[in-house]
Amino acid sequence: MSDDLLRVDDLHITVGGGPAGRRNRQRRGGRFRRGGRSSATAAGSGGLRAVHGVSFTLRRGEAVGFVGESGSGKTLTCRAALGVLAPGCDVSGGQIDFDGTSLVGLPRRQWDGLRGTRIGAVFQDPGSYLNPSHTVGRQLAEQFRIKVGHGRREARAAAVALLATLGLHQPELVYHQYPHELSGGMLQRVVLAIAVAGEPDLLVADEATTALDVTVQAEVLEALDRLRAELGLAVLAVSHDLAVIAQLCDRILVFYAGEVVETGPTADVLANPRHPYTAALLRVASVGDWRRRELEVIDGSAPPVGARITGCRFADRCTFATDACRTAPVDLRAVPDGGPGADRAVRCIRLGEIDPAARAPERAGVPA
């Protein structure tokens, strides 16, 4: 048995293709939006390319984090790995292996089996994945009954205990409430509980702690750490909160406009970003001294999905861009001086030439 749990290789995703592209109705209330075909269609049925060649490996018990610009393909990548792409979105190239099984083109029935027992997921907007007409306790206990095989009472006790573990103060009360009766942060923890109840091998957590205050967030991260230690749970986490990623994840992938622009051990990348986008993101993300209101932004905007760009996709916003950056596709290259066993890679032709963390003088300073 290999140590690799999830291997994604050169993944391409297209969106907005096929008849379902624009106005298909989406189900609300179901846990997953089904119907996403995962078969590799060569032409992507006329859709626009939203994810371009993403590769990464997640080992058992490891935690990998996705960060990057809003709309850069983080959620699409997670959904593809779970076989739950929305209608109109397709895997148009590449490979996804889960524990030795190829997931691309997997029949739906086998998907359902995998998702049910071995992979748990929390998506953005958690409220929409719960059934509004059942109490949250019933929905959580059901997981324990189906997946762990608990009896009714056992399942109930396990559900209440798990809610308490995730820092809900009155778990018995919450058990009896309906989704609309819970606050944003309570809901988020209920959905997380449902995802981990079946003791999966892999947890995909897309913005799973955004609605929590710092104290509760710390409790939830601790609970996840325990699950990783006790069950060997692997985590794929997406978050804009770099502190959360720093605490939870061993490795990080930085997304920009559908590509991974930088990857490596989390602490290394955050301390010493080598791609200009990563450096810019880190700079604007920290508020710095809150008494001085430096609300900096990265000038310009990312190219829209489907834009045909020959060279570096960040070039229009990059302070280090040269003509050479725009002439040919830029590959993700290993960082030669990344340190011992650092396993870092960056998609920038000027790697080694520039120090992206140093500010380019012409754009420095608070915008006036």
Added chain:
Amino acid sequence: MNLADLEARPADSAVPPATPATGDRGRGRGRTDDPAVAVEPGAARGPASDTEPLLSVRGLTVSFRARSGPSRRTTVLRDVSLDVRPGEIVGVIGETGSGKTTLARAIVGLAPSDAGVIDVDGTDIRRLRRRARRGFRRGGAIRFVFQDPLRALDPDLTVGRSVAEGLTVAGRGTRDEQQAAVADALHRVGLDPAVADRLPGAISGGQRQRASIARAIVDNPRLLICDEPVSALDGSNRNLILRLLDTLRRTPAGADSAERDRLGMIIISHDLSSLAGIADRVVVLYRGRVVEDGPIAEVFSRPRHPYTALLIASAPSIRDEHGPSPAQLRRPADQLADRPGERGRPADACVFAHRCPFATEACDHTPALEPAVPGWTVACHHEPTWRSALSTNPAEAAATLTEGVNNDAR
């Protein structure tokens, strides 16, 4: 202004001037060249404190039917009061489940309230009859950005139609004007106007969040309530939105409109440092009660309520290195009486008493929310003396205070 005025707002003042959203997108979006976003550090940003409030909430109480437990109703907000003046941003903070969303929903009439006054521009909207209330809502004076954007955006309506809804319902402007206003709103929140043709399920989470902000600002509301408006955004887009909100409340709605017409705002957020970047005042909720309300920079630098102090000490991004540590503000675990019925205090006790290291017998009665200094109210029996007990072992902090009180009495 009365309700008739609100409903009969002329169409031309309601539709913002359409700025071309095509071409030049790159530079425009960053808006670094827009003088309106220049932010002077430390400058007084809010309105003078003598301006009449735009929104005045007094004694608001909200309860829901309890599903289990001894009492028949659970009270989620108790006796909550707050003011928002034109041009002012009021931040609302508090732990998860403290009642922040419920407060926002009650103000816009989406949650039923048991008692209190919600005064918007001189009208108590709680007392409006149904039709008048609906008219008021359609008038678009108050807009609400939901915490969960999927709830705000109809899954079957394109983003463009959802954003336009405020304008179409009120029949403001021609179709072309409406479309231009929608494109402008999308542009201002940093979205490619092409997303207007897509359904909410076919855009990313952060794009949905920005679309629901665009929907709320498209028809120039008087009061904007944003529930976690930047929680799904990367740092750059977060700052873009914060700057947009800051610009909106500085700029009066029309060229000839007065100070009085500036947008007032409530922003609910767990991201304290972002909030500190744009809010003027902060209201701290704990278990449905306001425990502190004051100027944000001062409150964050030197909180006057023990709960606020704990919250701020737990937030690395704003914590003052010379301020107390979380451990100094927490009661040792063995002294926690968090569960009801366990060595309980009376129902009437201070809401924070079960966790407060400074609690004494006096705290068995709810402290009133009273001004500590003008414009800064606090609900704590031991304000300001609790700080003097800080340096001691938290297990003995309350004892120090009790002695202090006894000594004072002698």
